[in-house]
Amino acid sequence: MIKQGKAWKFGDDISTDHIAPGRLFHLRTNLPELAKHVLEDADPEFAQKMSVGDFVVAGNNFGLGSSREHAPQVLKIAGVNAVLAKSFARIFFRNAINIGLLLVECNTDMINQGDELELDLAAGIIKNKTQATKIKATPLPDVMIKILNDGGLAKHIEKYGDFQLV
Amino acid sequence: MGKTIAEKIIGEHSGKKVTAGEFVVANVDVTAVQDGTGPLTIQEIQKINLEQAKNPSRTILFIDHAAPSPRKELSNAHKILRDFAKKTGAILSEVGEGVCHQRLVEDFVNPGEILVGADSHTCTSGALGAFATGMGSTDVGIAIALGKTWLKVPETFKIDVHGSFQQGVYAKDLILHLIGLIGADGATYKALEFTGETIRKMPMTDRFCLSNMAVEAGGKAGLIASDEITRQYLISRGRGDKFRPIDSDPDAVYERVINIDASKLEPTVSCPHTVDNTKLARELNDVKVDQVFIGSCTNGRIEDLRIAANILKGKKVHKDVRLLVVPASREIFIQASREGLLEIFAEAGGAINTPGCGPCVGVHAGILGDDEVCLATQNRNFQGRMGNPKGYIYLSSPATAAFSALRGKISDPREVLVK
């Protein structure tokens, strides 16, 4: 699977409060509406400026904070292709894979705002077409690849009626 | 080779000996969701026709984050939880009963058990010698329905604490210091095991405070061996029969050992907008505060309220400060009322709110105005956390918070406590 899109660059420690703020708690049962505010507390105009298929690119510890699955949900619903970061917070990482949002752990220092990226998932390579460079992604654990391939955890359980992961 | 607490508990629940790094499917004893994460949990399992609770008497749905509800969308979200409880027999913790993590340790979780909760501070229950970890709605939904989950057995950091706290220094200062030391991602994917002479002597309330904040260093769990102090706590909660000793083996393998001398610590404060941005309270004397919040699953327990009331008794908070006090649970509220603490807060000029999360998560009751500063006893100070990305949140112990409310600026409580 090849995915292409533009990079939107963020810094370190982007929290779930940046992605899906607590003050919008009442929209949690209305995810399409909440998605209009995705990453609002990091960049108030992000939701308007981004296009479907773009990449969110960040530094360390992306998604730290609360366990709200709404955070990866709104990134996915907004049409973010994948999140690329140097590292991810644990609960966010699990949640994203569970709901089928692609996460790529890689060195994002060589990606700038607006760069055109091409992600080759099978090869685990990110091509930065603007800079003409290639970045290698850290492979996901097998368990998570199985979940992603089944279309998320709920689908996996629906398919097998139980965990078939280990 | 010896085992850590995490390896022992996860091993027992997956029916084999396990070592850090392994992936397993483990049985889960207790599951929990709250009103922010629960509706999505229920919708996810409805979608795959699994709307059921494997162990209804150990599945708890908490209405605490938006309690009482400030708007109709949230009232409707609460209805989803009430309906699910009726249909499945799961337990509902209603408006006013308190914050999920406090209620879980009060009445639901026992040593040696596994708890998964759709809330990041689920790690609080680790102080009872249980493996307790936060997950998202789908993970917890599946755990509710099937009674199991998948886990990676975490590596463990041993946090070895010795020495006695100076007067005016508390468990909260210790955990803020530790997070400042290792960073907000210093323990990502790892279990923290708090041990050493200081922890062995520490009352449960302080242990809960430490375990609660393990996730603020990225940790998956904040574990403390169960001992006589745990047993006494369980007896006081009517669950003495549920006690069992859980500890790591002397030759357990740790990824990292961190030694801390508690006697060297001073009142510590996290500055905006990350928990690991720590400074000493005495270095922040020029920071004026508009609002002080005493409460939350970190520091809303009766002992915390006693410490704050002791400082506030017979005094008035600074004229430019709003003081909000929220007991973490109904039982704490009642006890505080019996001891006259609520009267002290009210007479000092404080406002007392319904047991629950209060202003911690920015849903209602205490949202900051632009450029306003709050000193809170909660666990998180992320930008926007208290409902306004233009607000500034500092974190401290209840003593530092109470004394700062009197002074109108961040102040070191040793000034009043050390005579």
Ligand code: SF4
């Ligand atoms: S008090 Fe704050 S940190 Fe604790 S459960 Fe409630 S919102 Fe979360």
